[in-house]
Each structure stands twice: as C-alpha cells, then as structure tokens.
Amino acid sequence: MVILTRLNGQTFTLNAVYIEQIQAFPDTTITLSNGKKIVVKETEQELTDRIEHFYKRIGLAPLVSKQFDQEGED
Template structure:
C-alpha cells in the first residue's frame, strides 16, 4: 500500500494494485478498479513514484545478463 494525503490533509493508504487511472483535473484523482474516485494532494509524478518504489520493495528489479 502507498501513503497519500487527502485534500483535507488526512493520510490515506491505497492498495496500488487497485489503481486503474490517475488524472490531474487539476487535483490528482485516482480511479480504482471498483470505480471509486479518490482525490489526493500529491501530483501524478509523486503518486507514480510511490507506486514504483513500493513495487520495487516487493519485487526487486531483475538484472539482464545476455550471453551470446
């Protein structure tokens, strides 16, 4: 789960696997696979960075070793 901030400054923890889309309208709006919409203070780039960071904690990047 990633930690974000609601517009009223309260913390919000989101299961990143349930995020379907992220839009800037101008506030950042996450649409979940259920259709629920969440508005957060963080910009799109920050949300994406949080998702990538969290996923890397779970599954570290694989190094490619090609032998020809």
C-alpha cells in the same frame, strides 16, 4: 501500499495494486479498479514515483516493466 493525503489533510494508506488510472484535473484523481475515485494532494508524478517504489519493494516492478514494453511493440 502507498501513503497519500486527502485534500482535507487527512492521510491514508492505499493498496496501489487496485489503482487503474491517475489523472490531474488539476487535482490528482485516482480511479480504482472498482470505479471508486479518490482525490489527493500529491501530484501525478509523486504518486507514480511512490507506486513504482511500492512495486519494486514487493517484486512486481520487473513484471510491470515487461507489460509496458510489450504494449509499446503493438
């Protein structure tokens, strides 16, 4: 879970497992696996750092790293 801030200053907690895509439009926009979009104050880099920390905390970081390594070999 990562704590994020909406543009109105309200904080909320998001389960990072459901994040499909992150883009800067210039506001950081998160697209979830169900298609819902959320705009947050955090930068794309801040968000990816928080997600990486979350994955490490729950033990998914090695699995995600292996997946990215395999995709780069194609």
